[in-house]
Amino acid sequence: MIEFKNVTKTYDGKVNAVDDVSFTVPQGNIAVFLGPSGCGKTTLLRMVNRLVPITKGEIFIDGENTNSLNEIQLRRNIGYVIQSNGLFPNMTIEDNVTVVPKLLGWDKEKMRSRFFELMDLIGLKPDDFRKRYPHELSGGQQQRIGIARAMAADPPVMLMDEPFGALDPIIRSHLQKEFLQIQKEVQKTILFVSHDIDEAITMGDQVAIFKDGRLMQYDAPDDILANPANEFVSTFVGADRAIKSLGLHTVADLVNQLKVTPVAADSKQISLKTDLRQILSIFFNEGYEELVVVDEEKKPMGSITIQDVQKYLHQTNQSA
Amino acid sequence: MTNKRKASTFIRYFFYGIVLVFFLWAFIQGYFSLIFEQTDEFLRLLRQHVLLVLVSSLLAVGIAIPAGILVTRPAFRKLEWPVLNLANLGQTIPSIAILALVMTYLGIGFYSAVFALFVFSILPVLRNTVAGLNSVDPALKDAAKGMGFTPSQILFKVEMPNAAYPIMAGIRTAMVMNVGSAALAYLVGGGGLGDFIFTGIVMQSQEYLISGAVPVTLLAICIDFFLRFIEKITVSKGLRRSAETAEAS
Amino acid sequence: MNGAFQYFMNNQDEVLALTLQHIQLVGLATVIAILIGVPIGIYLTTNDAVADVVLQIAAIIMTIPSIALFGLMIPVLSVINQGIGFLPALIALILYSQLPIIRNTYVAVQNVDPNMRDAAKGIGMSSWERIRMVEIPIALPVIMAGVRNAVVLSIGIGAIAAFIGAGGLGVLIDQGISRYNRDMIVVGAVGVSLLAIIADTVLGILQRVLTPKGMNINA
Numbered sequence: 001m002i003e004f005k006n007v008t009k010t011y012d013g014k015v016n017a018v019d020d021v022s023f024t025v026p027q028g029n030i031a032v033f034l035g036p037s038g039c040g041k042t043t044l045l046r047m048v049n050r051l052v053p054i055t056k057g058e059i060f061i062d063g064e065n066t067n068s069l070n071e072i073q074l075r076r077n078i079g080y081v082i083q084s085n086g087l088f089p090n091m092t093i094e095d096n097v098t099v100v101p102k103l104l105g106w107d108k109e110k111m112r113s114r115f116f117e118l119m120d121l122i123g124l125k126p127d128d129f130r131k132r133y134p135h136e137l138s139g140g141q142q143q144r145i146g147i148a149r150a151m152a153a154d155p156p157v158m159l160m161d162e163p164f165g166a167l168d169p170i171i172r173s174h175l176q177k178e179f180l181q182i183q184k185e186v187q188k189t190i191l192f193v194s195h196d197i198d199e200a201i202t203m204g205d206q207v208a209i210f211k212d213g214r215l216m217q218y219d220a221p222d223d224i225l226a227n228p229a230n231e232f233v234s235t236f237v238g239a240d241r242a243i244k245s246l247g248l249h250t251v252a253d254l255v256n257q258l259k260v261t262p263v264a265a266d267s268k269q270i271s272l273k274t275d276l277r278q279i280l281s282i283f284f285n286e287g288y289e290e291l292v293v294v295d296e297e298k299k300p301m302g303s304i305t306i307q308d309v310q311k312y313l314h315q316t317n318q319s320a
Numbered sequence: 321m322t323n324k325r326k327a328s329t330f331i332r333y334f335f336y337g338i339v340l341v342f343f344l345w346a347f348i349q350g351y352f353s354l355i356f357e358q359t360d361e362f363l364r365l366l367r368q369h370v371l372l373v374l375v376s377s378l379l380a381v382g383i384a385i386p387a388g389i390l391v392t393r394p395a396f397r398k399l400e401w402p403v404l405n406l407a408n409l410g411q412t413i414p415s416i417a418i419l420a421l422v423m424t425y426l427g428i429g430f431y432s433a434v435f436a437l438f439v440f441s442i443l444p445v446l447r448n449t450v451a452g453l454n455s456v457d458p459a460l461k462d463a464a465k466g467m468g469f470t471p472s473q474i475l476f477k478v479e480m481p482n483a484a485y486p487i488m489a490g491i492r493t494a495m496v497m498n499v500g501s502a503a504l505a506y507l508v509g510g511g512g513l514g515d516f517i518f519t520g521i522v523m524q525s526q527e528y529l530i531s532g533a534v535p536v537t538l539l540a541i542c543i544d545f546f547l548r549f550i551e552k553i554t555v556s557k558g559l560r561r562s563a564e565t566a567e568a569s
Numbered sequence: 570m571n572g573a574f575q576y577f578m579n580n581q582d583e584v585l586a587l588t589l590q591h592i593q594l595v596g597l598a599t600v601i602a603i604l605i606g607v608p609i610g611i612y613l614t615t616n617d618a619v620a621d622v623v624l625q626i627a628a629i630i631m632t633i634p635s636i637a638l639f640g641l642m643i644p645v646l647s648v649i650n651q652g653i654g655f656l657p658a659l660i661a662l663i664l665y666s667q668l669p670i671i672r673n674t675y676v677a678v679q680n681v682d683p684n685m686r687d688a689a690k691g692i693g694m695s696s697w698e699r700i701r702m703v704e705i706p707i708a709l710p711v712i713m714a715g716v717r718n719a720v721v722l723s724i725g726i727g728a729i730a731a732f733i734g735a736g737g738l739g740v741l742i743d744q745g746i747s748r749y750n751r752d753m754i755v756v757g758a759v760g761v762s763l764l765a766i767i768a769d770t771v772l773g774i775l776q777r778v779l780t781p782k783g784m785n786i787n788a
């Protein structure tokens with residue numbers, strides 16, 4: 001659990017880059033810091049591992065005030081991932097990944113097995129990459145290694161500053177999904193900086209929206225989409241927020257809430273796991289009248305139409 | 321394409337050919353005779369030359385690298401600008417002028433020569449150390465700090481290894497120039513193989529000239545070669561690509 | 570220092586003459602080096618294999634200590650009775666200037682962005698217009714930086730050339746040493762240093778003037 005209590009940062013005695021911010025991130029959650037460039041996301045993130053000293057207020061990790069800890073020890077227990085991956089070009093991939101365990105004095109055997117474990121986790125073959133150097137890897141691979149490195153000493157907390165920001169959109173959305181899978185396994189408490197509303201919705205259990213250093217709203221993504229706290233938030237999440245919110249729901253949710261027509265038409269089949277935003281784009285792009293929902297065994301359960309999606313959207317937005 | 325390759329091979333062997341012909345010609349003329357006839361004297365001068373180069377370079381490296389590290393630390397950043405400008409200015413001053421000036425103030429002898437060579441060698445090492453440390457991507461230092469590296473771990477595990485190529489190149493440049501400048505040490509009574517060369521000039525003796533100049537040249541080329549080899553084994557393979565592009569530009 | 574100043578005041582004419590001689594030697598060598606080095610550098614951009622070899626050879630020549638190069642050339646040039654004096658000094662300076670000039674020309678021309686070449690063609694420039702209006706302005710500052718390097722280097726080596734009878738400010742150092750005249754040595758040493766610093770500064774300014782606005786090179 002990470003708790004921000006009236007946290008303020010003033011650079012050079014001028015305006016507050018972060019202004020009296022308070023909120024709590026529960027254990028095992030991903031909280032996305034969202035907002036336009038210069039609104040203080042990075043500053044707030046870097047105050048957690050004390051790369052930036054706090055001007056006023058306190059940050060607690062699992063009840064412990066970060067200012068009461070030795071800053072080097074504190075940082076070694078917090079994973080840190082940055083946009084430009086920060087891999088050390090002079091070290092092999094293995095040395096990069098095990099750099100923090102090495103600082104912590106782990107023995108060789110333990111580091112080696114940890115390296116294999118982490119590479120399996122991020123889906124790269126350990127033996128193919130062990131002796132290679134960062135510049136021999138693609139951008140996506142480098143960023144995966146950066147994430148593995150941050151998790152090497154199994155820190156309970158991770159800080160990620162626009163970790164996928166430099167990647168092209170296809171690889172980015174791929175890594176987002178992959179990372180959510182990893183998070184299901186590892187259950188870290190993660191602070192994740194982003195300026196992309198779609199990424200925030202995909203990745204966040206909570207989203208904190210900032211403007212000029214002030215916290216505008218801190219809520220679950222669908223709450224933010226359904227009930228923006230103010231003008232700024234609603235403009236920032238965009239006019240198409242209703243459609244965005246569809247990305248948070250799956251066919252299974254729709255089937256649970258609405259009765260689907262039991263007659264299975266002869267059309268494209270879709271699984272229960274597909275999210276509704278994708279469904280919408282299938283309707284629009286591929287011109288189907290209806291789609292056949294199939295269960296895990298690929299048995300048809302019924303069919304849905306574009307009106308069903310509309311109805312579902314309407315009902316959930318009213319209930320929220 | 322094959323024509324281009326042929327041209328490059330031709331040029332390469334033409335150059336080797338000139339060098340070979342020169343050696344054969346000088347040998348047949350007996351211009352290397354001093355090396356064989358005054359072997360003791362030759363070896364004494366050679367040893368003196370190597371000593372001049374080693375002592376002055378090691379002192380220079382021993383001072384320039386820590387100084388370069390110092391002026392790139394946040395607390396001493398203010399020194400960086402004056403130090404770098406002084407180094408740039410200093411590098412414009414010819415070695416013969418430094419030797420001459422040092423001699424007029426410190427007198428003649430081995431130690432004056434060592435001091436002049438030391439002053440002359442500090443500058444390229446200092447300049448490259450500062451440039452190398454400054455060229456390390458700030459994101460790397462930030463990442464290291466964020467992962468809990470102490471300041472000295474950041475310096476020795478991140479900054480120095482990543483600046484190794486320019487630093488090593490600075491040492492190489494300094495030492496190769498040092499071999500040449502050490503040949504001028506004779507003028508200030510510092511000894512070395514310059515003894516043969518200047519005697520050769522004064523006496524119009526080809527034997528003295530060649531017996532002095534060829535070993536000095538080979539010494540410079542050997543040191544260059546040796547330090548390139550050291551560079552290969554000390555600079556991480558992961559940096560080689562960026563090092564190559566840096567050299568080309 | 571006072572004595573040196575006295576010496577300078579008493580021998581202004583001679584010092585001035587030596588300075589001019591020094592400038593002549595370096596100037597002539599630089600002009601010839603440019604005439605040889607720039608075309609070679611441009612040619613090398615069309616042939617990578619030859620570029621490798623030529624740059625390697627130029628780098629080897631640079632490692633030869635200057636006084637040793639004189640030592641090597643005197644016996645060779647003695648064959649045509651030119652062992653000592655202006656000619657060996659000139660040849661040595663030209664040789665040493667080749668690496669910085671060839672290398673910078675090569676890099677400069679290679680760095681002209683092919684897209685820019687296309688764009689120039691696209692707006693209808695002829696080859697000559699393209700070379701004159703696009704390629705030269707972009708390459709010139711980098712070539713200039715190479716020339717600047719070569720000149721500063723040549724001034725120092727030119728001072729050593731005095732010992733083989735090529736004249737110039739090195740004469741003061743040479744004669745000062747043999748006559749134990751400290752003031753003479755200081756005037757010679759300070760003179761060459763000032764010459765090098767002034768040349769470096771002037772060429773640095775020229776390089777900046779030649780750099781098109783909006784372009785930033787640190788060569």
Ligand SMILES: Nc1ncnc2c1ncn2[C@@H]1O[C@H](COP(=O)(O)OP(=O)(O)O)[C@@H](O)[C@H]1O
Nearest residue numbers: 011012017035036037038039040041042043044
């Ligand atoms: N080291 C610093 N010194 C002074 N001002 C800074 C510094 N770092 C950031 N700022 C300022 O603080 C504000 C917030 O910056 P930052 O936290 O980097 O924003 P974000 O990550 O949201 O883009 C900006 O106005 C920025 O200019």
Ligand SMILES: [Mg+2]
Nearest residue numbers: 041042043193
């Ligand atoms: Mg930021």
